[in-house]
Amino acid sequence: MQNIETLASWIEQSDNIVFFGGAGTSTESGIPDFRSAAGLYQTEQHSPYPPEQMLSRSFFMKMPEIFFDFYRSKMLHPDAKPNGCHRFLAKLEELGKLKAIVTQNIDGLHQKAGSEEVLELHGSVHRNYCMDCRRFFGLEQVMASKHLVPRCPYCQGIVKPDVVLYEEALDQQVLIGAMDAIANADLLLVGGTSLTVHPAAELVSYFQGTRSVLLNMDPTPYDKRADLVIHDKIGEVMDQVGRILGI
Known part of the structure; x- marks a missing residue:
């Protein structure tokens, strides 16, 4: 409880917070992560x-x-709902304290919770584009496709999810935006990520602020560098912090 109270006080004292998160941010919403014992891999x-x-x-x-x-x-998890972490971060943004969310997730739950400043390093399942004519389509259109491989209704090209696959490079504008946001933060919250996927994991090295917090169920390579480490469910932790701060 003391660690959670410390986290709450640091958030209260900060006005340029950035959250950097991964798959563990959404496990409490019913979306499996990749590398844990119950993960997809x-x-x-x-x-x-x-x-x-x-x-x-x-x-x-x-x-x-x-x-x-x-x-x-x-x-694809179209029925997944934001959990306590997503909701709390959206409230912090609304209060003007959280300046950006840098996420490795592709589920769109931060936006569903109400966050607007979301930098999606690996893209989003909610954006899909025709590889031939470049028209964009929503997730609903892809799921409603009668074909196993969704096709563009205009030119019959393959509709690819706008997500970063292995062997593909990250979007440079998104990457630069993430670097700038983290470099300018006074408090960095790192949550739900193993920090083993590169180059995304290297972004935490750009942090030059006062305090950094690691929230993850399992130990990570960043634990020794963080000023505060909490190994617990991130959604429950954020719910508790929200109650302490009354937001």
């Missing part, structure tokens, strides 16, 4: 193709049917 070990391979650009181009079968069944 562990539960899919008996598949003919490992998830890392199925989520690569080369696999997408060679076997789009298998890609989309996996993508639809494992990566």
